[in-house]
Amino acid sequence: MTKAIFGAGCFWGVEAAFRRVPGVTATAVGYSGGSKDHATYEEVCSGQTGHAEVVEVTFDADKVSYDDLLAVFWDCHDPTTLNRQGPDVGSQYRSAIFYLNEVQRETAHASVEALTASGRFHGPVVTEITEAGPFWMAEDYHQQYVEKRGGGHF
Numbered sequence: 001m002t003k004a005i006f007g008a009g010c011f012w013g014v015e016a017a018f019r020r021v022p023g024v025t026a027t028a029v030g031y032s033g034g035s036k037d038h039a040t041y042e043e044v045c046s047g048q049t050g051h052a053e054v055v056e057v058t059f060d061a062d063k064v065s066y067d068d069l070l071a072v073f074w075d076c077h078d079p080t081t082l083n084r085q086g087p088d089v090g091s092q093y094r095s096a097i098f099y100l101n102e103v104q105r106e107t108a109h110a111s112v113e114a115l116t117a118s119g120r121f122h123g124p125v126v127t128e129i130t131e132a133g134p135f136w137m138a139e140d141y142h143q144q145y146v147e148k149r150g151g152g153h154f
Helices: 011-019 041-045 066-075 102-118
Strands: 002-008 024-032 052-059 095-099 128-131
Touching: 002 011, 002 066, 011 024, 011 052, 011 066, 052 095, 066 102, 095 102, 102 128
Parallel strands: 095 128
Antiparallel strands: 002 052, 002 095, 024 052
């Protein structure tokens, strides 16, 4: 199994989008890209830790490609808004790809270039592409939140 980490605003709906992808075997919501070990939701929401809300996606690369996951990532948020998604504002809601290896880094950059060239979005893509640091799992009540609440789409 292979992993990928994406930040695209509030992690609840993003996780739900990835869980529907055939070949995705597991997801976990959490925090990455910040300076505090084992940050809590409240600390991340304060904007003081530098973390983004993220989804760690575990997938079978024989069934779904990293490119396919990037397509889901681009579809589930607006990568042209800096530090905000819809009503959620703050650096914890930034658009971010945390790559785990050189292939993911190169693929993510190529994907941004293709997306920019497509003209799909009217503004520049501001998605951060950064080497992954530690992933800190969010509190249990955040895991599969949309499914627990009975929602199919968040």
